[in-house]
Amino acid sequence: MTSSQATTQVYRIYIKATPERIWEAITKPEWTDRYGYGGRTDYDLTPGAKFGTKPSEAMIKGAAAGGVDLPEVIIDGEVLEADPPRKLVLTWRMLMDPEMAAEDFTRLTYEIEPSAGGARLTVIHELENAPRTATMVSGVHEAEGAGGGWAWILSDLKSLLETGKVLAE
Template sequence: MAKSTFVYATYIRTTPQKLWSALTAPEFMKKYWFGMHCESDYTPGSSWKLVNDRGEVWDAGEIVEADPPRRLVIRWEHQMRPELKAEGASLCTMELVPAGQAVRLTITHSVEREGSKLVEAVSGGCPKILSNLKSLLETGTVAFEEPSRNTQ
């Protein structure tokens, strides 16, 4: 079966441990993800959900793999927009690789269908979220205060 895939890589001047914490700590996450945060204990088989600042669950799934601070894999489904939920599960893989005084963060989203609208939506919001993460870790402030249309 054909896949739709979105891959985003960035280098962040930080340590793998600090980046892992930024990717998994709800209160810190809210700072760069426009008030959104993830809830999970980040162990394989545990539940995972993305929640907005009003307590609405936008995405839900489970942790497939967790190898702190190197790799995190989440299988999830969108919950708010019926046309995106209908596409079924997406797989998000985050890989953290030390690169000198920085860490290369590669995030891959894939869906087992061609022309995925979910992957299209993710590709619209992910760059702003990750730019905010990079900026926050490196400078203490975010690059964008408001989300794009596709992030929420």
Template structure:
């Protein structure tokens, strides 16, 4: 039986290089990812961390970094005990140029049946990726209050 996964596809008017930078540099992520800093050197085998307001919320290891085409890492939530105990999952970003657009596919996989983390990221990723798209296309990301997502413990 297949394990549950989350897949999100969007088309962004930008270049693959600019999109890659927006995914991997804190100067961008802070603008669309709830003021989150990304910490990694983006080399295969290196550590990865998301830091929000001084708290490390998620960690992992870089599995693949093929700039500007594909990025993947393990993902382990660190704040909510129940989600932390679910263990690591995997996130894959695939960037495909289509003329003046880039097709971005985000796959987050490896969840256990009934995963609380899957429920949380299913609410979080659409808001994060909407902000990313707006930032790259207009220069401004919308301010989405974390409480609007309805994720327990993320107010």
């Protein structure tokens, strides 16, 4: 089975930062727009609260240059569990593509644990009944310009927290 077909994808990265700083980078809109593909995510961390990610200006311009109009909200879902700064569990759906938007909500878990010299961040993305989303977040289409999925996002987050700069700078 290839990673693009996996119904559960697990990514783990070690970051020279405190769990609290990683938590802020994941949950604060002033951080979420700075790494990965950008986009401001506003969370109300109350279980049952809805959330949405709005595309960054750079993302909107890049999509428009390729003839694609992005929706006002590109990712949505619901907070299932929030235990700062240790664990965040969400339902998660990508809305940038009509086929992905039609798939079931997926389940996304962030686990942050102290580790020697920093913290370990584990992302578990359960993608049952969402094959198109599973392919996209696996990064399998990176060579085609479709992005590097979770591996890229987490590498960019690590770079930002450790150096103050994202990979593309």
